[in-house]
Amino acid sequence: MKTCFVFPGQGSQYQGMGKDLYEASKEVRDLFQLASDRCHIDTKALLFEGTDEELKATDKAQLAITLHNIAAAVYLRSVGIEADIVAGHSLGEFAALTYAGVLDYEAVFPLVQNRGLLMAKASENIDKSNGAPGMAAVIGLDPDVLASELLTANIEGLYVANFNSPKQLVLSGTAEGITKGQSFCKDLGARRYLPLKVSGPFHSPLMSEAASDFEAYIKDINFKDPNLSLYSNVTGAKIEKGSEAKDLAVKQIVSSVQWVKEEQAILNEGINRIVEVGPGSVLSGLWKAFNSDIKCHLAGTVESVMNIQE
Structure with a gap:
């Protein structure tokens, strides 16, 4: 085996x-x-x-x-x-x-x-004047499509952190980047956008x-x-x-x-x-x-x- x-x-x-x-x-x-x-x-x-x-x-x-x-x-x-x-x-x-x-x-x-x-x-x-940086999981969008859309959008302070599954992508970023990412992903049709309980914007x-x-x-x-x-x-x-x-x-x-x-x-x-x-x-x-x-x-x-x- x-x-x-x-x-x-x-x-x-x-x-x-x-x-x-x-x-x-x-x-x-x-x-x-x-x-x-x-x-x-x-x-x-x-x-x-x-x-x-x-x-x-x-x-x-x-x-x-x-x-x-x-x-x-x-x-x-x-x-x-x-x-x-x-x-x-x-x-x-x-x-x-x-x-x-x-x-x-x-x-x-x-x-x-x-x-x-x-x-x-x-x-x-990391500068926290606008809030603490962090990470968020995006569920319900094709990760490759979302990553491509994010690359085109070039949202400041927002990065792709984890390609976790065919149904889940995790983002890292500044507080402002994570907030803008939520609106962006919702507009694309994401089912859920979940901020994660982490202490930093890892893998970015x-x-x-x-x-x-x-x-x-x-x-x-x-x-x-x-x-x-x-x-x-x-x-x-x-x-x-x-x-x-x-x-x-x-x-x-x-x-x-x-x-x-x-x-x-x-x-x-x-x-x-x-x-x-x-x-x-x-x-x-x-x-x-x-x-x-x-x-x-x-x-x-x-x-x-x-x-x-x-």
Whole structure:
């Protein structure tokens, strides 16, 4: 059976995440301890007892979600479920890079913690005189058509952030850009325009400060060549070399997430099973909107992993 693991990103976190995996597996407990030591934070307290506000803070959210993603993958491997192909949505790409051997455990946890800090700093430095920047999901329009219309309209401060599914596009922008985008999308016939609860305009040129600082931070970190099929948010294509993965990790901060292209490429590899590895079920929903013939299994808890085995 050819299996693909997909790892979720920010927005999927919740209090208590990973607790049952921690209790069930010494390997997971060791992973938590490593993350705590490397990041100088009590990861047990963060994931199991962190408040909603703490888990929404970008630096803490990025560490918590990545730890849960990798812990779930470790647990899956312990029961004999492994991936042939991996991809991650936004932040989730760093768990995919780790599973594919590009990054090691010692590097990835402080890396995502610092990535979150740099993104939070860049968001704080954006002009907020007209309101806070953010993101919004557009539902009910063809994403490619909408992206083309937005390119023609050239609305200042508004960018395409995520090609999430054949039915959903996510925009990033300044407060003014997001407001103008709502009117623009409604006029085109969008069914829904949903502002997202995020702390910045991610995957847009507005995050260029974070990308520059992140490039400097990872300069001396070794990105090895992947040891299995690994796909990129930036290109939607397979990543062949560690040097390419390093370059794309920087570009990802300011580039659109090409998730639909990744899903198609994964499907083209002839998979029989796809598994969402980590908290929540966002990617399962996006996969269903893309392809309903192959079920996307959940694997964020011990119970959900047991359901895959049955």
